[in-house]
Amino acid sequence: MNIEHNPRLTSAELGYLWTGYLGETMSICVFKYFLQHIEDANIKTLVEHALDVSQQHKEMIEKIFSKKRSLDQWGSRTKM
Numbered sequence: 559m560n561i562e563h564n565p566r567l568t569s570a571e572l573g574y575l576w577t578g579y580l581g582e583t584m585s586i587c588v589f590k591y592f593l594q595h596i597e598d599a600n601i602k603t604l605v606e607h608a609l610d611v612s613q614q615h616k617e618m619i620e621k622i623f624s625k626k627r628s629l630d631q632w633g634s635r636t637k638m
Contacts, residue, residue, distance in 0.1 A: 575619055575622060575623065578615070578619055579616065579619045579620075579623070582612045582613075582615045582616040582619065583616060585608070585609075585612040586609060586612050586613060586616065589605050589608055589609035589612060590609065592605050593605055593606065593609070
């Protein structure tokens with residue numbers, strides 16, 4: 559027996575996802591900038607890890623939005 563439970567997201571949940579998406583895309587830009595200017599190898603490793611985590615979070619949020627509604631409806635037309 560396969561039951562699919564697919565509830566609608568509340569406006570608060572959508573707002574939280576959108577805020578997270580904006581935060582992660584901003585972090586990705588900042589981390590990429592940092593990586594161009596970091597000289598310390600230890601710090602560079604940490605920033606690379608932080609960039610990877612932010613990219614993974616952004617991808618997860620994009621998957622949720624693609625299931626629930628288009629990111630274009632929220633004003634995002636730029637792929638980073």
